[in-house]
Amino acid sequence: MTKLILIFIAASIVNNVVLSQFLGLCSFLGVSKRIKTAVGMGGAVIFVITISSLVAGLLYKFILVPTGFEYLQTIVFILVIAALVQMVEMFLKKYVPSLYKALGVFLPLITTNCAVLGVALKNVANDYSILTGVIYGLGTGVGFMVAIVILAGIREKCEYNDYPKYFKGSAMTLITSALMSIAFFGFAGVI
Amino acid sequence: MSKIAERLYNGIVKENPIFVLLLGICPTLAVTTSATNGLGMGLSSMVVLALSNALVSALRHLIPSRVRMPAFIVIVASFVTIVQFLIQGYLPGLYDQLGIYIPLIVVNCIILGRAESYASKNPIILSFFDGIGMGLGFTLSLVFIGAVREILGSGAVFGVQILPLADAASGKAGYTPISIFVLAPGAFLILALLVVIMNVVREKQAAKGKPLASGNGCLTGECSSCSLSSTCKGKSEVSEEDDPLVKKAVENLKAKQTVNEEVKA
Numbered sequence: 236m237t238k239l240i241l242i243f244i245a246a247s248i249v250n251n252v253v254l255s256q257f258l259g260l261c262s263f264l265g266v267s268k269r270i271k272t273a274v275g276m277g278g279a280v281i282f283v284i285t286i287s288s289l290v291a292g293l294l295y296k297f298i299l300v301p302t303g304f305e306y307l308q309t310i311v312f313i314l315v316i317a318a319l320v321q322m323v324e325m326f327l328k329k330y331v332p333s334l335y336k337a338l339g340v341f342l343p344l345i346t347t348n349c350a351v352l353g354v355a356l357k358n359v360a361n362d363y364s365i366l367t368g369v370i371y372g373l374g375t376g377v378g379f380m381v382a383i384v385i386l387a388g389i390r391e392k393c394e395y396n397d398y399p400k401y402f403k404g405s406a407m408t409l410i411t412s413a414l415m416s417i418a419f420f421g422f423a424g425v426i
Numbered sequence: 427m428s429k430i431a432e433r434l435y436n437g438i439v440k441e442n443p444i445f446v447l448l449l450g451i452c453p454t455l456a457v458t459t460s461a462t463n464g465l466g467m468g469l470s471s472m473v474v475l476a477l478s479n480a481l482v483s484a485l486r487h488l489i490p491s492r493v494r495m496p497a498f499i500v501i502v503a504s505f506v507t508i509v510q511f512l513i514q515g516y517l518p519g520l521y522d523q524l525g526i527y528i529p530l531i532v533v534n535c536i537i538l539g540r541a542e543s544y545a546s547k548n549p550i551i552l553s554f555f556d557g558i559g560m561g562l563g564f565t566l567s568l569v570f571i572g573a574v575r576e577i578l579g580s581g582a583v584f585g586v587q588i589l590p591l592a593d594a595a596s597g598k599a600g601y602t603p604i605s606i607f608v609l610a611p612g613a614f615l616i617l618a619l620l621v622v623i624m625n626v627v628r629e630k631q632a633a634k635g636k637p638l639a640s641g642n643g644c645l646t647g648e649c650s651s652c653s654l655s656s657t658c659k660g661k662s663e664v665s666e667e668d669d670p671l672v673k674k675a676v677e678n679l680k681a682k683q684t685v686n687e688e689v690k691a
Contacts, residue, residue: 406619
């Protein structure tokens with residue numbers, strides 16, 4: 236149990252998925268203009284990563300390993316994730332409309348989010364069991380949510396600040412992320 | 427021949443994927459801790475890019491357009507798997523360094539972007555050289571960024587010590603490495619500076635009447651270039667113009683301007 240909690244904290248804060256592993260940067264930089272959209276995106280990422288690490292783990296353990304096709308993992312995982320996102324979207328639309336309203340628009344954006352594929356591949360590379368893999372996925376998703384919401388908050392505050400014109404837009408966002416990354420470095424060595 | 431040279435020039439200079447188009451940011455930040463890593467990542471992406479471009483182009487009349495995205499992904503993922511095995515077999519040191527970022531070449535937006543925007547519409551040879559050109563542009567930029575980070579962070583390039591290091595114990599004067607540049611925050615800082623420099627260059631070129639191709643990666647928050655653009659429903663939520671308050675303010679401003687102009691006239 237302690238091990239699982241440690242993995243969760245390590246994945247969400249100490250080795251933050253965006254700020255120290257650079258996965259999922261596209262949506263991190265692109266969808267962080269408003270806190271509201273950032274929360275929606277973060278929620279969708281938590282949802283999809285957790286489900287996809289479960290499905291990818293099951294597929295790897297019960298289909299790829301027994302048949303000896305482990306080397307097809309990259310192809311299988313990316314297709315399964317793409318299909319899974321579509322199915323989750325349809326399921327939510329039909330049965331949980333309130334959740335669909337909050338997360339639905341962000342789901343297609345996540346298909347090519349490298350954090351999702353990254354977690355599935357890491358679970359295999361680290362030899363995690365299925366439960367550990369799901370916890371690792373959940374932690375990664377929470378880490379993404381924490382990072383993107385903080386970034387969106389800072390960006391909303393600096394929107395009307397007066398900084399040199401060449402720094403406007405993405406350059407300022409990147410410098411903000413650099414400072415956040417330094418701050419998260421403080422957690423290194425906690426575990 | 428001239429067309430092939432034009433594709434190479436286009437990929438390396440005119441539409442350089444990192445410096446001009448701002449594409450493929452994830453691998454750029456993650457693997458440029460040293461020039462050697464940048465070179466390895468760049469060359470592996472180039473091989474995948476050239477081969478997948480050629481195959482997509484060869485199959486362009488056979489793939490129905492409705493299922494083209496999954497088909498492209500399968501093609502790219504197969505080549506990535508092959509390249510991964512080659513690196514694992516022949517360059518185990520590099521394999522350990524790049525780790526998970528090799529299979530993640532699959533989701534590199536440069537590769538799917540070129541398959542969608544160039545290879546699916548052009549003949550095989552040209553698509554192949556388009557991949558080579560784009561891949562070379564990507565490699566050169568990665569090596570350049572990697573070299574800058576390596577020299578600032580450890581005083582070396584390609585692992586060769588260029589700046590003699592200071593030694594406090596013996597009192598020897600020399601370079602004190604700024605190790606943050608080889609760590610995660612340094613990657614963001616270097617990329618931020620790069621974007622600023624490119625903004626200056628962009629403005630100068632535009633003033634000369636020779637504007638650069640506009641950046642269209644995820645970094646700019648611009649969705650139109652994304653290969654999933656046609657199926658994505660998240661765009662409206664993401665773009666700022668959709669915010670009703672902003673929309674209203676912009677409309678008010680425009681109305682005022684037209685009124686002013688009419689008064690002047």
